Amino acid sequence: MAQKTIRLGYIDMEYILENVPEYQEASKQLDNRVQEWKAEAEVKMRKVDDMKTRLDNERALLTKELIEEREGEISYMEQQAIEYQQNRFGPNGDYMIQKKQLVRPIQDQVFTAVQQIAENRNLDFVFDRTADIGMIYADQQYDVSETVLRTIKRTANREQLENRSEIKEFEQEENRTVEQDREITEREEQAEEKKSEREALIEQRRNERDSLKAVRQNEFEERRAKILAERERKKDSILRSREKKNDTIN
Structure with a gap:
């Protein structure tokens, strides 16, 4: 591995996305939706600003209770507007969710193509120069x-x-290499598998013995019950004979 020349490749995901018609069409639809969300968010914030302006202009004419009531209403409307913006454009908002859903099918196609190309060209690593993570493919032999x-x-x-x-x-x-570690791990897994098989076989034989023992025990109990029943029958027969004889004598 130390003497092998490492072969690298890279892609430009942004360039690929820009040239996939399906992505571009879906991206335009999302952009139109985003513009609608922005317009609605601006309307909400503009309404809050108007309420604040009216309150400032009318403050001198209002009682303390009315001012507090208006301020509470403004605070509520402002919070609603902020929550709307977060729900649409926050880290977990609709825009990020739909953007990921839009990109994911193309990414899956890209990753599949990259894997095929890397295997055909004997590439060890492939990077995306426009991504934060960077590496999108790596030969498994370098996995440590x-x-x-x-x-x-x-x-x-x-x-x-x-x-x-x-x-x-x-x-x-x-100092062991990745291959040596992998071989050892495989041997350990095989040994563990054989151990599990042996334990399963031992358990099976134990269950068979227990089952056979239970059958024999049942047979013994049945024979014992028959013998006791026969003894009881003979005992009853003798007692009846004696009683009948005594009745005849009397």
Whole structure:
């Protein structure tokens, strides 16, 4: 990996969007909607300003109670206007939501195309020069997320290292490549899978034994019940015979 030349590519998402007719048509519709929202927001704020102006002009003629009532009404209308602006143009407002919905289908097409082109041209990374995040494609062989995770876990146990052999083993683990980490992870997963299979087989056999034991126990209980019933029947028969004999003698 150290000797391999890394191949890069980049796209201009804004240029792509500007040249997709479907996006441009939908973008125009959204722009028209935005202009309507702006006009409505201006109407609301202008109404608040008019109410403030009228109150200032009439303040000297109003009682304290009327002034407070008018001020409360103005405050309420102003809050409503601000909330309207936030609902339309805030970070989670209608404009941002619809903008994302508008761009998402094109982005999905771009990401699919980028992945195909990167694989065909053996590109390792592809960036979007107009995006804040930047990278939109990366060859999986450069993903060191698992290595970072393993390092964090090992670092948490660093203070527990007590002898040279443990320290040496720790250093060897830190120097492993992504491929080696992946192979080890796969082996561990396979071992865990086999362990789960063994445990499942043991549990199955245990259930079978328990089931067989239960069947035998039921059979034993049935036989025992029959024997007791037969004994009770014979006992009753003997008692009836004795009673009949005594009646004859008497």
